[in-house]
Amino acid sequence: MQNMVASCPPSAECANFTSSPLEAVEKATHAGFQGVIGKSRAMQQVFRLIERVADSDSTILLNGETGTGKGLVAKAIHSCSYRKDKPFVAINCGAIPENLLESELFGHVKGAFTGATSAKIGKFEVANGGTIFLDEIGDMSPDLQVKVLKVLEEREFEPVGGCKSIKVDVRIIAATHRDLEEQVQKGNFREDLFYRLYVIPIQLPALQDRPVDIPLLTQYFLSKLNNDKNTQVSGISQAAMDLLMQHTWPGNVRELANMMERLVVLKGEGEIQAADLPAKLRPEGDSEMAPLSVATPEIDGEGICLNTAVSEFEKNLIYQSLEKTDWVKNKAAKLLHVKRTTLVEKIKRYDLQKCA
Numbered sequence: 398m399q400n401m402v403a404s405c406p407p408s409a410e411c412a413n414f415t416s417s418p419l420e421a422v423e424k425a426t427h428a429g430f431q432g433v434i435g436k437s438r439a440m441q442q443v444f445r446l447i448e449r450v451a452d453s454d455s456t457i458l459l460n461g462e463t464g465t466g467k468g469l470v471a472k473a474i475h476s477c478s479y480r481k482d483k484p485f486v487a488i489n490c491g492a493i494p495e496n497l498l499e500s501e502l503f504g505h506v507k508g509a510f511t512g513a514t515s516a517k518i519g520k521f522e523v524a525n526g527g528t529i530f531l532d533e534i535g536d537m538s539p540d541l542q543v544k545v546l547k548v549l550e551e552r553e554f555e556p557v558g559g560c561k562s563i564k565v566d567v568r569i570i571a572a573t574h575r576d577l578e579e580q581v582q583k584g585n586f587r588e589d590l591f592y593r594l595y596v597i598p599i600q601l602p603a604l605q606d607r608p609v610d611i612p613l614l615t616q617y618f619l620s621k622l623n624n625d626k627n628t629q630v631s632g633i634s635q636a637a638m639d640l641l642m643q644h645t646w647p648g649n650v651r652e653l654a655n656m657m658e659r660l661v662v663l664k665g666e667g668e669i670q671a672a673d674l675p676a677k678l679r680p681e682g683d684s685e686m687a688p689l690s691v692a693t694p695e696i697d698g699e700g701i702c703l704n705t706a707v708s709e710f711e712k713n714l715i716y717q718s719l720e721k722t723d724w725v726k727n728k729a730a731k732l733l734h735v736k737r738t739t740l741v742e743k744i745k746r747y748d749l750q751k752c753a
């Protein structure tokens with residue numbers, strides 16, 4: 398689905414979730430941005446800014462808490478620019494060991510270091526003509542910061558172990574959850590690189606600062622998950638939605654997406670109720686509310702596929718056992734009275750994954 402949020406009247410900030418959730422999502426979005434959803438004023442300002450700068454080729458610095466969607470916004474900028482038919486290459490600078498990151502970014506020649514049995518093309522060269530997204534650039538070492546600065550200033554670099562410069566034409570979008578100005582003052586980030594990156598800063602709001610977007614996001618995830626997981630969850634009760642909107646969401650949109658996956662997989666079908674939500678989202682007085690239950694399908698006039706029903710029941714039980722044991726497979730297998738190897742095989746068959 399490719400979505401870009403359209404403008405909405407000021408009153409929409411306080412609008413309630415409608416009885417036609419899919420229609421509400423469509424009204425709040427239109428073609429252009431992929432999976433970036435919101436009708437809040439904060440997100441509307443972000444979208445308008447993106448539309449203005451997408452074709453400018455200026456360097457963009459995305460700043461926001463972890464899970465606010467910086468990667469999706471970077472893709473949206475690329476897809477709205479004249480470079481959209483060229484590569485979009487993303488690399489998380491904080492997830493790759495420092496001794497490997499330079500090679501990932503700039504490539505290396507054969508024999509450049511132990512284990513370099515062949516030459517490798519770096520991400521900058523792969524992104525030539527397109528966009529490179531440097532996520533968590535605030536975690537980059539000072540030595541690499543110098544080399545990235547050179548690419549920004551001269552549009553060229555040398556592979557590790559090489560002596561020949563390679564020219565590239567790339568648009569750089571950087572992102573960080575850190576306060577880079579503070580990092581500059583502490584001496585952890587180069588001031589000259591900071592100003593090279595800080596051409597067009599875009600601040601992404603935390604989810605708790607735009608609760609009006611939570612109903613739209615939950616419906617988007619619900620529809621996508623029903624399609625991907627072959628579930629039939631019809632919606633979310635108003636009581637459950639109220640609790641979702643009251644939560645502070647320290648993990649932002651990513652936390653909401655993961656929670657929705659857990660709820661949809663465990664519920665299977667029917668409407669998600671307040672009792673289905675994790676205890677941390679429910680009021681203290683609701684501690685005795687029933688845990689999320691496994692849906693029992695009903696046999697209608699057309700009958701039911703027994704194999705499918707049994708598989709769904711088994712999948713939900715396995716997921717519950719994993720959640721109760723914090724995904725320790727040995728303990729989960731004991732709860733289910735099966736061998737660990739049997740459990741692992743079924744986890745792979747049903748493609749079950751732990752939600753953050």
